[in-house]
Amino acid sequence: MPDTQPVVFISYKHADYSTRVARKLCDALEVVSDALGIRVFLDDEINPSEEWKATVNATMGEMTHFIALLTNEYLLKRSTECRRELLTAVQRYEDGGKTRLLFVLVDDISPGLISLSADRKAGKLVSDEPRVEKLGDINFLGPYNDAKQLVRLEWENDGRLSDQIKQLIDRFQRTLPKRGG
Incomplete structure (x- = not known):
């Protein structure tokens, strides 16, 4: 069976700070994409002549990896596109x-809001054996402090954000399958 290139989908709520974080994360992933053998997708890269929803x-x-940049706005029901992307993942x-579910805490x-129960009860999420009850059951990429506690991104501090x-x-990188062999 041939190896398929992992596709990383970055999902975020369009707002000044979360869009900036999404772009910084995408840029950082693209720098290492050849070495990691991945393709990175961020919706701001869609050519205006393309149909946006069809491309998404x-x-x-x-997608093999779904990275959700979590904010209150992302998780609120009125953010229909974010919710649709999350439910699809x-x-x-x-x-x-x-798809591997990965989360980043962008803001407190x-x-x-970190629950999928309402979506499951409404029939938006159905499976014979639901394996995801709450987002906390899945992987948080971080960020983490020195005590290994999940903390929010310091998006207002460029130096700290880069770290x-x-x-x-x-x-x-730890979520990727081993290459070669």
Whole structure:
């Protein structure tokens, strides 16, 4: 069976700070993409002549890694595109692990928002054996402090943010399948 190139889908709520974080993370991943053998997708790279939703849908159908940049705005029900991307990724995860679910804490979030129960009860998430009950069940790339506690990204401090992005890349690399062999 031939190796397939991992496809990394970065999902974020379009807002000044989270868009900036998404772009910095994407740029950092693209720097190492050849060495890691990955393809990185961020929706701001879609050519204006392309149909945006069709391109996003096609990439979601190929994604092996889904990185959600979590903020309150991302998790709120009124963010329909973020919710759709998240639910698609969870469904792919529950359908045989086609997608690895990875989360980054961009800003402090309300714990009550980190639940998939309402979506499951509403029939938006269905599987014979649900394997994801809450986002905390899945992998957080970070960032983490020196005591290994999950903390929010310091997106307002460029120097610190760069260090945290490097930490995210290091942790992301551990999620990739071993190459060659």
